[in-house]
Amino acid sequence: MNKRMLSYTFMSVLLGLLVGAVILLLIGVNPLEAYKVMILGAFGKPKYLSWTIVEAVPIILTGVAVAFAFRTGIFNIGAEGQFIMGSLGAVIVGVVVKLPPVVHGIVALVAGIIVGAIWGGLVGIFKAKRGVNEVISSIMLNWIAFYFSNYMLTKAFLRKPDSNYSFNIEPSASIRILGKWKQSEAGRAILKNNAFLKGILNPPLHWGIILAVLVAILVWFILKKTTLGYQLKAVGFNRFAAEYGGIDIKKSTVISMAISGGMAGLAGAVQVLGVTGNIGILAAQQGYGFNGIAVSLIAANNPIACIPSGILFAALSYGGGKLNSALNTPSEVIKIVIGIIVLFIAMPQFLEWIRLKFASKKAKGGEELE
Numbered sequence: 001m002n003k004r005m006l007s008y009t010f011m012s013v014l015l016g017l018l019v020g021a022v023i024l025l026l027i028g029v030n031p032l033e034a035y036k037v038m039i040l041g042a043f044g045k046p047k048y049l050s051w052t053i054v055e056a057v058p059i060i061l062t063g064v065a066v067a068f069a070f071r072t073g074i075f076n077i078g079a080e081g082q083f084i085m086g087s088l089g090a091v092i093v094g095v096v097v098k099l100p101p102v103v104h105g106i107v108a109l110v111a112g113i114i115v116g117a118i119w120g121g122l123v124g125i126f127k128a129k130r131g132v133n134e135v136i137s138s139i140m141l142n143w144i145a146f147y148f149s150n151y152m153l154t155k156a157f158l159r160k161p162d163s164n165y166s167f168n169i170e171p172s173a174s175i176r177i178l179g180k181w182k183q184s185e186a187g188r189a190i191l192k193n194n195a196f197l198k199g200i201l202n203p204p205l206h207w208g209i210i211l212a213v214l215v216a217i218l219v220w221f222i223l224k225k226t227t228l229g230y231q232l233k234a235v236g237f238n239r240f241a242a243e244y245g246g247i248d249i250k251k252s253t254v255i256s257m258a259i260s261g262g263m264a265g266l267a268g269a270v271q272v273l274g275v276t277g278n279i280g281i282l283a284a285q286q287g288y289g290f291n292g293i294a295v296s297l298i299a300a301n302n303p304i305a306c307i308p309s310g311i312l313f314a315a316l317s318y319g320g321g322k323l324n325s326a327l328n329t330p331s332e333v334i335k336i337v338i339g340i341i342v343l344f345i346a347m348p349q350f351l352e353w354i355r356l357k358f359a360s361k362k363a364k365g366g367e368e369l370e
Contacts, residue, residue, distance in 0.1 A: 009300060013312075016341030020333060029329050037326045038334070042319030046199030052311065054275060055318050057208040058083070060310035061267035062292025064216050067301040069260040071223055073236025076257065078123055078138025079264040080289025081145035082116040084282075086265025088149050089115030090272045091279045094169030095158060104172040109211075109269050116265015117258045119145060124257030128250035134257070142285065150281050165280040175273045176206045206274030212307070215263060219303040232256050264289060294342045313338065 021031035042052045062079045069076035090112040099107055119141060126132035153159045158166050171180065181187040182201060191198040223229040234242040235252045243249050267288060272279060295313050299305035320334025 006300075009298060012298070012341050012344035015344050016337045019340045020337035023333055023336060024329070027329070027333075029327055034323055034327060034329060034333075037322050038316065038319035040319075041322030041326075042315035046196050047202060048318070050200050050203040050205045052314050052318050053209050054203055054205060056310045056314035057206075057212050057274070058267040058271045058288045059291045059295050059313055060212040060306055061208075061215060061270065062264050062289050063295030063299060063306035063310050064212075064219050064292075064303045065260045065263035065267070066289075066292045066296040067299060067303050067306055068219050068223070068263065069256060070296060070301045071236055072232040072252070072256040073239065074124075074127075074253065074256055074260070075135050076120065076123070076138060076260045076264075077135050077293070078120065078141050078261070078289070079267075079292045080285055080287070081138070081142035082119045082261040082264035083268040083271075083286070083289045083292075084142075084145040084149050085119045086112035086116040086268030087272045087279050088145075088152060088268075089265065090173075090269035091166055091169060092152075092158065094173035094273060095167045098170065099172060101172040104170060105175045105273055108169070108173045108273055109175070109266065112265045112269025112272075113262045114265070116268065117262035120261015120264065121254055121258035123261070124254035127257075128253045142289070146282055146285060149279065153279070153281050160278075166278045168277045169273060173273055174206075174277070175208065175270070176204055177201070179206075204275045206270070208270035208274045211266070211270060212310075215266070216303045216307050219263070223303070228255075264292070267292070294338060297342050 017035070021035075024031040024034050041048060043049050062083060065079050065082070066076050090108045093108040093111040094104070097104065097107065122141060123134050123138045126137045127134050153164075153166060160167050176182075178187070178201060182191065191201065221229075223233060231242070231247050232252055232255070234245065234247055235249055235256075239249055242252075271288070291313065295306055295309045298312065299309035316334050316338055320331045320337075323329040323331050323333065
């Protein structure tokens with residue numbers, strides 16, 4: 001992320017918070033008090049910090065998935081569907097397959113990656129072979145994944161009787177940190193006498209945060225340091241020049257979407273194996289893939305920057321949820337703030353105009369002093 005893009009990001013966040021403050025004032029709420037509640041609600045206690053991290057993990061992964069596709073010239077709007085399919089693949093392996101601990105979790109994660117990669121790869125194939133616009137095909141595949149997941153929950157091997165949810169995954173497939181130990185007598189005794197440790201470990205903290213950081217670093221390395229990354233970025237910069245240079249455009253398109261889909265599928269698998277332990281019949285899209293688009297835009301499509309961007313997004317969302325109980329303020333205000341931040345980031349010309357205005361005023365001020 002270059003300095004100008006970094007300055008645009010900070011300006012966008014600041015403008016979003018300022019507009020949010022105006023909205024809060026209009027509804028009779030002190031914005032400083034509201035933002036204080038949000039910050040303390042996200043980071044004020046060990047328990048809140050853990051929940052913020054838990055909320056951040058899936059959107060960091062979907063953010064990196066979207067960023068990777070964007071950097072290679074493809075608009076992956078289908079991360080939502082890939083997330084759903086990754087969740088489905090992981091829960092089937094977690095429920096049906098019997099394997100030893102650790103191995104079971106790894107196999108379930110790999111299943112989520114593979115299913116997500118196949119779902120993303122379909123978008124690439126449609127674009128490469130038939131010229132289908134990836135935005136249209138990925139949106140349609142989001143809905144197909146949505147209804148396919150609900151259909152699979154009609155199957156007796158997966159759906160818990162008299163319930164709208166699947167069976168819970170086997171304990172051996174869980175990726176929660178110290179999950180089994182927390183349920184033991186020794187673990188409960190230690191947590192009872194240690195408020196800090198209890199606050200950190202009581203939420204479903206899991207190894208997904210380590211995976212998210214490693215994936216972000218790996219994607220950055222692929223894009224910056226490998227021949228594959230160079231080829232995929234070249235296609236994103238200029239498809240015709242890349243083809244003239246001997247790069248297989250169709251193959252690159254499929255590979256890019258498969259990798260992106262695999263990461264979004266991993267996000268779904270991590271959420272199931274680390275947090276929910278099952279999947280349910282969906283009444284609406286869950287939003288993890290769409291939130292990943294916002295995370296990617298805030299990060300200027302930089303994989304590493306998706307980590308702080310995802311944490312910021314999660315902190316705003318989770319901390320904003322405390323506004324209703326603390327100040328009787330609708331938490332939807334925070335969603336408006338996030339939307340405004342993304343809107344400003346999507347308007348670089350407007351931000352450049354603001355920057356030039358400040359620069360010209362500064363220059364005039366210097367001339368007057370002379």
